[in-house]
Amino acid sequence: MATAAVAIVRPLELEQASLWSDAWRRLRRNRLALVASIYLVLLVVVALVALVYTPFRMSAVGVAATYSPPSAAHLLGADELGRDILSRLMVGAQVSLIVGVGTQLLVLAVGVPIGLAAGYYKGWFDSVVSFVINVFYGVPDILVAMIMVFLLGPSLTNIIIAIVVTRWMDMARLVRGQALSIREREFVEAARASGARPLKMLFGHILPNALGPIIVQATFGIPSAILFEAFLSFLGVGVQPPTPSWGSMANEGVQAIQYAPHMVIAPSIALSLTLMAFNFLGDGLRDALDPRSRR
Amino acid sequence: MFTRGTLIYVAQRIVLIGFTVLVVSSVVFLGIHRLPGDALFSEKLRGQQYQVLLHHYGLDQPLYVQYRDFVVGVVTRGDLGESLVNRGLKITPLVLRETAVSAEVGALALIFTIGLGMVFGIFAAVRQNTWLDYVLTTTSVIGYSVPNFVIAAFLILLFGVWLQNLTQGAFFYQLGAWTGGLGQLWLPAFALGFPYASIVARLTRASMLEVIRQDYIRTARAKGLRETVIMVRHALRNALIPVITILGPLVIGIITGSVVIENFFGIPGLGKEFAQSILNRDYAIVIGVFTMYAALVGLANLLVDLAYVVIDPRIRY
Numbered sequence: 001m002a003t004a005a006v007a008i009v010r011p012l013e014l015e016q017a018s019l020w021s022d023a024w025r026r027l028r029r030n031r032l033a034l035v036a037s038i039y040l041v042l043l044v045v046v047a048l049v050a051l052v053y054t055p056f057r058m059s060a061v062g063v064a065a066t067y068s069p070p071s072a073a074h075l076l077g078a079d080e081l082g083r084d085i086l087s088r089l090m091v092g093a094q095v096s097l098i099v100g101v102g103t104q105l106l107v108l109a110v111g112v113p114i115g116l117a118a119g120y121y122k123g124w125f126d127s128v129v130s131f132v133i134n135v136f137y138g139v140p141d142i143l144v145a146m147i148m149v150f151l152l153g154p155s156l157t158n159i160i161i162a163i164v165v166t167r168w169m170d171m172a173r174l175v176r177g178q179a180l181s182i183r184e185r186e187f188v189e190a191a192r193a194s195g196a197r198p199l200k201m202l203f204g205h206i207l208p209n210a211l212g213p214i215i216v217q218a219t220f221g222i223p224s225a226i227l228f229e230a231f232l233s234f235l236g237v238g239v240q241p242p243t244p245s246w247g248s249m250a251n252e253g254v255q256a257i258q259y260a261p262h263m264v265i266a267p268s269i270a271l272s273l274t275l276m277a278f279n280f281l282g283d284g285l286r287d288a289l290d291p292r293s294r295r
Numbered sequence: 296m297f298t299r300g301t302l303i304y305v306a307q308r309i310v311l312i313g314f315t316v317l318v319v320s321s322v323v324f325l326g327i328h329r330l331p332g333d334a335l336f337s338e339k340l341r342g343q344q345y346q347v348l349l350h351h352y353g354l355d356q357p358l359y360v361q362y363r364d365f366v367v368g369v370v371t372r373g374d375l376g377e378s379l380v381n382r383g384l385k386i387t388p389l390v391l392r393e394t395a396v397s398a399e400v401g402a403l404a405l406i407f408t409i410g411l412g413m414v415f416g417i418f419a420a421v422r423q424n425t426w427l428d429y430v431l432t433t434t435s436v437i438g439y440s441v442p443n444f445v446i447a448a449f450l451i452l453l454f455g456v457w458l459q460n461l462t463q464g465a466f467f468y469q470l471g472a473w474t475g476g477l478g479q480l481w482l483p484a485f486a487l488g489f490p491y492a493s494i495v496a497r498l499t500r501a502s503m504l505e506v507i508r509q510d511y512i513r514t515a516r517a518k519g520l521r522e523t524v525i526m527v528r529h530a531l532r533n534a535l536i537p538v539i540t541i542l543g544p545l546v547i548g549i550i551t552g553s554v555v556i557e558n559f560f561g562i563p564g565l566g567k568e569f570a571q572s573i574l575n576r577d578y579a580i581v582i583g584v585f586t587m588y589a590a591l592v593g594l595a596n597l598l599v600d601l602a603y604v605v606i607d608p609r610i611r612y
Contacts, residue, residue, distance in 0.1 A: 147585065253448070
């Protein structure tokens, strides 16, 4: 009995492995995606290093002359309170990564089950979900997030919650669409005929076959969440001082744009490069995981 | 193009928009009024004076009475109430005035978005796989990755600071007090529209590439029509249909993006008011501005749906 089971399972495993290794091979050939991945790995390293070491304490006031331009001691200069911008940029990387990855994990946790159930069961549940998704698409997300952060109080957790509330629909809609098409395939019928339980059905049969698009969507979701947080912080309703965020640093820089342009340039470039890297990686993953959608 | 059916459809949609606006503003109203404290509370007014003010705003009433008064005021008189911080300031005229300013910026941004996006997209498609195509495609990835306030900051550095120094002030972007002239308008509008122009460019390119391979384009070529005529009259019209589908999200994007851009440039529009009143804890204005936004988004979506009918004669309502 046991050997028979092994014999059935093994070829399936081999097939799956080749799909993912194919994707991996295609991704490595994509030079832009490769450069983007290297940048992102470095960014994660910087964020981790900032946990234990920054050149100066990020909130230490007056370690340099106020508004001083980049120098050997302060590579990216100092801000309006004489704080070291490089140190603040490093801590800002932590904030951006936590917000980006944190929201996407929550979006996965919310969007995937809802989308799976709506697409697989159809009927009234699907109607309700589709209606709610459309309602959420109709309201301007930043405004809702601003009100939510305002009502809940501006902490990192609440910012993440606000972003998830205004952004879970992208994932739910994608997963619903995938489930709708996958449920019609023969292997699902076979699983149903052999009496698979609902949970096994959704997470064991449908979900693994929708994994590619889900990964791509989550990758594109990260930069959009980082951008969202930067917007909120730029407007003063995001991460509160003294914790630096690239958005609030850019805002402080804009106030001094005429005499200390380095203050706005540093966070702007960090933010833009990071968003670009995630977008290029997302493009690469999409081409790698779904060769048919190649442009 | 437009029939009696269209008219009925529009009427239905407007009723639906009114209903949505009411629901959305009710959620915000009830959410905010559940909070302890208010703008009056923070002024440390005491005794008689505080009671008088509470009564003036109806804040001494039970919540359902406040809510009823709010809804009745909005529905019958279009009255959004009075600012809690600037006493005596009526919100409805304020919001309408600011909507006009925001609409001006938004409209110009939309022209930039669609104009630039389509021109870039068409050229990239017609010159597919040439250096022009690669430059335009790469620019568009950068365009939608870079936040609008970063674009704005670099444009200000370029036109407001460096170019001013370079030309001894002969040519520069005027920072400072908002006058609303076109000279001040173009930069915020460009920064607001550029990220979305990249998306339009990508979409236009993709759908143009699909359309120009079709038989009727070959027929047009065989007839000996000039290439420009084929591209503009035959290809573009069909290539536009997928572009129209993202107009809705695009308009919403420009509306939300304007919150950041207006605060950046100090433009006295809805977005600046919204952020300011959130920071000032002026709940009455927050509710009023949000209600206005909900109505704007509804109307924008309706206009987009009507644009389908103009572009694609197969669609009727």
